[in-house]
Amino acid sequence: MSSIGKTVIVGVGLIGGSLAAAGRGTGRLGKVVGVGRSRANLETALHAHIIDEAASDPIAAVRDADLVVLAVPVDTSVELLRQIAAAVPTSCVLTDVGSVKVPIVEAAVELGVARRFVGAHPMAGGTSTGAAAADKDLFRGRTVVVTPTPDLDVTARELVCSLWQAVGADVLELEPELHDEAVAMSSHLPQMIASSLAALAAADPLHELIGRLTGRGFRDTTRIAMSDAAMWVAIARANRNYLVGAMDAFADLFSRVRDAVANGDEQALSALMHEAAAFRRTLERGRP
Amino acid sequence: MSSIGKTVIVGVGLIGGSLAAAGRGTGRLGKVVGVGRSRANLETALHAHIIDEAASDPIAAVRDADLVVLAVPVDTSVELLRQIAAAVPTSCVLTDVGSVKVPIVEAAVELGVARRFVGAHPMAGGTSTGAAAADKDLFRGRTVVVTPTPDLDVTARELVCSLWQAVGADVLELEPELHDEAVAMSSHLPQMIASSLAALAAADPLHELIGRLTGRGFRDTTRIAMSDAAMWVAIARANRNYLVGAMDAFADLFSRVRDAVANGDEQALSALMHEAAAFRRTLERGRP
Numbered sequence: 001m002s003s004i005g006k007t008v009i010v011g012v013g014l015i016g017g018s019l020a021a022a023g024r025g026t027g028r029l030g031k032v033v034g035v036g037r038s039r040a041n042l043e044t045a046l047h048a049h050i051i052d053e054a055a056s057d058p059i060a061a062v063r064d065a066d067l068v069v070l071a072v073p074v075d076t077s078v079e080l081l082r083q084i085a086a087a088v089p090t091s092c093v094l095t096d097v098g099s100v101k102v103p104i105v106e107a108a109v110e111l112g113v114a115r116r117f118v119g120a121h122p123m124a125g126g127t128s129t130g131a132a133a134a135d136k137d138l139f140r141g142r143t144v145v146v147t148p149t150p151d152l153d154v155t156a157r158e159l160v161c162s163l164w165q166a167v168g169a170d171v172l173e174l175e176p177e178l179h180d181e182a183v184a185m186s187s188h189l190p191q192m193i194a195s196s197l198a199a200l201a202a203a204d205p206l207h208e209l210i211g212r213l214t215g216r217g218f219r220d221t222t223r224i225a226m227s228d229a230a231m232w233v234a235i236a237r238a239n240r241n242y243l244v245g246a247m248d249a250f251a252d253l254f255s256r257v258r259d260a261v262a263n264g265d266e267q268a269l270s271a272l273m274h275e276a277a278a279f280r281r282t283l284e285r286g287r288p
Numbered sequence: 289m290s291s292i293g294k295t296v297i298v299g300v301g302l303i304g305g306s307l308a309a310a311g312r313g314t315g316r317l318g319k320v321v322g323v324g325r326s327r328a329n330l331e332t333a334l335h336a337h338i339i340d341e342a343a344s345d346p347i348a349a350v351r352d353a354d355l356v357v358l359a360v361p362v363d364t365s366v367e368l369l370r371q372i373a374a375a376v377p378t379s380c381v382l383t384d385v386g387s388v389k390v391p392i393v394e395a396a397v398e399l400g401v402a403r404r405f406v407g408a409h410p411m412a413g414g415t416s417t418g419a420a421a422a423d424k425d426l427f428r429g430r431t432v433v434v435t436p437t438p439d440l441d442v443t444a445r446e447l448v449c450s451l452w453q454a455v456g457a458d459v460l461e462l463e464p465e466l467h468d469e470a471v472a473m474s475s476h477l478p479q480m481i482a483s484s485l486a487a488l489a490a491a492d493p494l495h496e497l498i499g500r501l502t503g504r505g506f507r508d509t510t511r512i513a514m515s516d517a518a519m520w521v522a523i524a525r526a527n528r529n530y531l532v533g534a535m536d537a538f539a540d541l542f543s544r545v546r547d548a549v550a551n552g553d554e555q556a557l558s559a560l561m562h563e564a565a566a567f568r569r570t571l572e573r574g575r576p
Contacts, residue, residue: 123503143500172500179501182494186501190509192549193485195564196542197478202567203541206470212431212460213467213474214571215411217512221478224505225568229561236549236557247546251539253491254484258535261480261524269524273517276483279490280513283502 003028004159008065010035010058010080012045014126015097016071017134020050022167025136034131035061045131059087067159070096070104075234078107085111093156095120099183100238101147101176109149118160119147119176121183122169129228140168147176184242189250191224191232192243198225291316292447296353298323298346298368300333302414303385304359305422308338310455313424322419323349333419347375355447358384358392363522366395373399381444383408387471388526389435389464397437406448407435407464409471410457417516428456435464472530477538479512479520480531486513 007023009016012034023029034051035058036042042054055061062068062084070077077096081104088094094117096104101119108117122144126133144164148157161171174182201210201218236243260268295311297304300322311317322339323346324330330342343349350356350372358365365384369392376382382405384392389407396405410432414421432452436445449459462470489498489506524531548556 123501125503125505142503145501174497178494178497182497182501185489185492185494186498186506187503190485190506192545193481193542194505194509195561196545197481197538198564198568199560200538200541201473202563204473204537206466206473207567209462209466209470210474211567211570213411213433213470215413215430215475217413217482217515218474218478219568219571220508220511221482222564222568222571223508225561225564226572227505227565229558229565232561233554233558237552237554240549240552244546244550247542247549249492250485250488251542251546253488254481254535254539254542257480257484258532258539261528261535262532264525264528266521266525270517270521272487273483273513273520275490276486276510276513277515277517279495279499280486280507280510282499283507283510284514 003030005066006031006033006064007067007069008033008035008058008061009051009069009071011070011072012036012041012051012131012134013071014129014133014138015122015124016069017045017050017131018124018136018138019069019071019097019167020045021048021134021136022139023163024050026166028163028166033061033065041131045134048131048134050131050134058084062088062092064089065092067093067095070094070098073231073234074098074100074103074238078103081107081111081113081117085113088113092116093118093159095160097122098238099187099235101145101179103238105147105149105176114149115151115153116156118152118156120160120164121145121147121179122164137168139164142169143172144169145179146171146173147179148173180239181242184239184246188235188239188243189246191227192236192247193250194222194225195232198222291318292451293354294319294321294352295355295357296321296323296346296349297339297357297359298349299358299360300324300329300339300419300422301359302417302421302426303410303412304357305333305338305419306412306424306426307357307359307385307455308333309336309422309424310427311451312338314454316451316454321349321353329419333422336419336422338419338422346372350376350380352377353380355381355383358382358386361519361522362386362388362391362526366391369395369399369401369405373401376401380404381406381447383448385410386526387475387523389433389467391526393435393437393464402437403439403441404444406440406445408448408452409433409435409467410452425456427452430457431460432457433467434459434461435467436461468527469530472527472534476523476527476531477534479515480524480535481538482510482513483520486510
């Protein structure tokens with residue numbers, strides 16, 4: 001892949017900032033312009049040499065871009081794509097990093113930019129936010145899902161895929177619907193569960209004592225409850241159908257576990273715990 | 289506290305082994321005898337100098353003991369207390385480390401050893417098992433709940449509390465019922481949730497893809513699903529009533545979160561996530 005002349009990253013947060021930092025490290029990014037509403041955050045990115053220029057108007061910034069990365073919350077990215085679609089040069093490749101792919105891919109088709117829009121979702125994140133949290137190694141060894149549509153230009157697809165590979169990620173191509181269904185289970189459901197558990201403990205009359213009696217189990221199970229609420233409300237909205245399906249499936253299985261506990265059906269409880277442990281152990285292999 | 293002549297630790301696993309290792313480090317334990325069914329595990333403990341002697345018969349081992357620590361699964365510890373109650377010298381102090389306190393405390397009362405039985409529960413653990421996992425720093429900075437009954441001998445209580453303090457733990461005295469209610473929420477419910485989530489993903493037709501698309505969120509939320517199933521089946525049995533109550537409360541709240549997602553009630557979802565995050569953040573303070 002040749003280097004990219006001008007890259008505009010809209011949203012220089014944990015993901016956008018890390019991609020800028022990691023991409024610059026590979027030498028494949030020429031000029032990098034960061035766009036955002038918080039001047040302080042952009043200053044942080046400038047001082048860290050993650051971006052070369054800071055801008056506040058995405059429409060002006062993308063006019064001569066070769067690559068535009070939408071690294072904003074999922075609801076904002078659809079809105080943003082609508083705003084910039086007519087302003088980007090026809091040769092410019094567009095991509096995003098959102099956790100839900102159907103709405104943005106549908107918007108790209110509707111806006112007539114599907115040929116050069118490459119939906120992407122890096123399976124990486126954290127509870128820290130902003131350019132200060134940028135980490136050039138954030139994507140190393142992680143899976144990045146790319147959701148090409150049938151009419152996607154092959155060079156646009158290659159540009160985005162090779163950029164992710166260059167920053168150390170494994171690229172996995174999926175249909176947008178399949179991505180959204182799978183992440184409802186692998187990512188969005190765990191978030192709802194962790195937040196529900198922490199909220200339940202918080203509302204308990206014994207919450208102080210419960211807090212004192214938490215070990216690593218409670219803390220690990222609820223760690224992601226510290227994630228950004230606004231971001232997750234937007235994800236829940238964007239992936240509502242698959243998420244509700246996953247939540248219903250969980251509620252159904254949890255109710256059977258509850259009955260096994262209540263009725264002393266220890267064989268059923270033990271079988272379920274063994275299946276759970278076996279699956280969970282497969283995730284330990286080769287993970288950072 | 290003067291040193292304890294002969295300590296018998298029944299069950300030289302992660303908790304029993306770690307208490308032996310940590311206790312020896314304080315110089316407060318004289319002779320330490322480990323009792324267990326697995327000769328290989330006891331050999332590991334002997335080689336690591338965690339115990340001085342290994343024995344297979346708990347009744348014979350406790351005849352001249354000054355302190356007996358029951359560090360076996362919660363169901364086994366009640367059975368074990370019944371077996372040894374008549375064999376221990378009247379001056380011997382008895383304690384345990386089980387995650388559920390009402391059944392063992394009731395057994396101590398019933399067996400006439402309540403005066404010198406000090407129920408205890410260290411809020412520490414891990415997914416590793418056996419003497420090989422023993423860690424002398426396992427209890428440092430952790431809370432250990434002690435559940436004294438009204439007729440508990442003051443010197444027995446002092447002996448057990450000061451031993452836990454000597455190995456770096458913070459001792460918190462609670463009534464057995466209050467302990468069991470609080471840990472149903474802080475420890476036993478998270479286990480059922482983590483196992484349910486991992487089991488749901490395992491049973492999904494997309495389980496391979498889901499596994500590939502898990503980030504740190506899923507993995508943290510389900511880490512304790514790798515815990516020992518047999519131990520947890522016994523805990524669920526011993527704390528059935530409080531655990532079922534906690535599971536019902538969780539199912540109720542989770543169903544409200546599901547409805548908020550399904551109905552697009554973003555205010556409710558956001559409020560809940562903020563409460564959850566605020567509570568969870570309080571657990572970050574001063575924790576290892």
